[in-house]
Amino acid sequence: MTTTIDISPTHAGTTTDEHEVASGPRWVLRDSWTEALRHMRALPRNPEMLLFATIQPIMFVVLFVYVFGGAIDVPGYDNYKQYLLPGIFAQTVLFNSSFTAVGIADDLQKGFIDRLRSLPMYPAAVLIGRTISDVLRNVITFVVMFAVALMVGFRVEGTYAEAALATLLLFGFSYAFCWIQAWIGLSVKSVEAANSAGFIWMFPLTFVSSAFVDPESMPGWLQPIAEANPFTIVTDATRALYNGNDPGSDLWVAIAWAIGLTIVFASLAARRFNRAAAR
């Protein structure tokens, strides 16, 4: 991107300089941050959404730990909580990414995306800003959920560095999923459709995995699916790190998944953004 220097004369009360817009990578970041701020400003005004995003994981923690905790046995873990809670963390941050689809569909439906596209900002900043703000909201949810987990007896067995790495991995993965959701939000025709299209496939994705039970306990035909599921890989890696075990190759495969999904779906979403908004 080059900055244009306009040497033309001024006209009718406006200078052309005034209408030249700065460009360059710095402005991509700034535009993205401006957009992220738009969503974060709105967040405290919609406490229902935040409440929903925190109550659901708390329910899951409590239900699984107290209702199924005694019945479910997992090899290698004496305490089901130590096995389960990293899975709940992963599921929750993933579920929360569906807000991205709903938010983008809403902006699109209300014509706000049209307004943004008519501004001299960087178009991609609309999506970057949205995904960043959604991950930041996810941090709030995570903090609440982590506190509840500690209350019900979850303990970080690994080092702080390992725990931090596990947490980062979760957010990296949820960021990748925000891009899938951004793509969905731009592809569907209404907010309601975005809501179901963004959410429904997450149930099989997160349950046919190692998050709640050992895949060995599943029927034979389901096992390979559960084991190949990227959600299993990221859950296994986080679980190992929180419990102070060696995640092995799971860590690298999980990171590769996060990066790969982000690249693929960010490109798809960016392409669709230019066309979808032009409907």
Place this chain on the structure above:
Amino acid sequence: MFMHPEIANTLLEDKRRDLEASAARHRLRRVVRLAQRPTTVADTDGEFPAAWRSVVLRMDEQAALQRPSRTAGAAPVSTTTSVRGQGPHEDEPAVAAVGLTKRFGETEALRGVDFSIPRSRVLGLLGPTGAGKTTAVRILATLLTPDAGQAFVDGIDVVRDPRRARARIGLTGQYAAVDERLTGAENLEHVGRLFHLPVKEARERARELLARFDLEDAADRVATGYSGGMRRRLDIAMSLIGRPSVLFLDEPTTGLDPRSRMSMWTLIEELARGGTTTLLTTQYLEEADRLADEIVVIDHGLVIARGTSAELKRRIGGERVEVMLADARDLGRVVEVLAPIACGDEIVDQSAASVVVPVRSPDGVVPQVVRMLDAASITARDVAMRHATLDDVFLTLTGRTAEDDDADQDRRDAA
């Protein structure tokens, strides 16, 4: 529930418009017209009466000659002016559309539309739903790429250099595009920041606009609670924060109650006086009449007429003489008697026992008509001149009212 929002919006708009008084007026005219002359009017899509086609073409040619984009040599909108480093010139139109063509699947939304707007003028793009107005605006506002043709804002090719064009335009679309979760002030500041204004300047400019648009009291309230009129005002204010040299207003009063519409008109008039070049689309004929310096009538993706409101009225039999009779049975004879002075299709209203005949010039028409009727022994209750409205213009040009077109649209939506 899964209906495309634009379709849903169109349906809503149609319903809303159905409720308006003008709809009833249109329908009455059409019924009367069809009842009286079922054979002469081609009422199929896209057709208008053959007798008027020549008039329209003539007008179009005249307009084309006046259009700078067509003058040989000077070529103020040629691509050379869009070369970087060269800015707009005083005599160059602020907006120019040249041969714009756009197709959506089966639908030809635009079929070669040309128009230009001189600096600081208001152009009214007038036409019924589905005529292609919004498509034209969306192309000029860089939201759509045309299949063929070119569009320029301040001499900048909007297709090749959208970002530079965006720095010069303000767009108010058919939806009031405000973020409902934010306050009025925050909405404005946000857009200001995306124009890369410094925080302080964005804030000052937001306050300025809020004051000017009578939104000061609501500045720090979340926009969810705004009325329709307030939302539109905020929307337009947001379009102005970047000090655009061209403002696009796509049906700015659609869906507003009459009082909000009046205040919106006042607002647009003020903006126009302030020198903002404006492209206004509307399906309200009255609105174009009142606000636009020049009007381009568009129908099924084609420009069918252009000129000032007065020119349009004058050129297409703008002056009309209306004869009210005591006895409706004489209507047919009145049409025959007045045929020598008529310059277009008469409109016969059986129930009111009246005939409206377009005439070339108003001078001496009333006494002449009285004499002619007298000679034929027809008793008139009243003979009067009246000015054509833009409703009449549209009816004359297309052979259809906007209502007929909405019916087409409904059929398409249903299909």
